[in-house]
Amino acid sequence: MRKLKGTVKETAKQKRERKQEFAKMRQQINTIVIPTFAVIFLLICIYVYFKTRPTSMQYA
Template sequence: MRQLKGGKQKESSKEKKQRKKEQAEIQKQVKTIVVPALCVMFVFIVVYVYLKTRPASYAMD
């Protein structure tokens, strides 16, 4: 493997493919885990704010 300036080794095509595959897996995890979790948290915050700011109901006796 050829040494580049600064002591870094040049990335082989096999390593490059592996790195791209790992990046694709990370993007897939973001779409399947992080985005839905953020949506659920957003919904809870909206419901909480709605419940805390709605006018109090008055009892008619």
């Protein structure tokens, strides 16, 4: 049996489900991914700050 050329047209139900999945993924990006990157960036900044700050010199 031969296959038809082109893509299969999706139904209204499939389109609605796809849009709901896309909206859920966008929400997860805002609630999980961005705060995670912010925390990692903050930890890197704190690490660099403590490694590059001048140390007090004590003379005996």
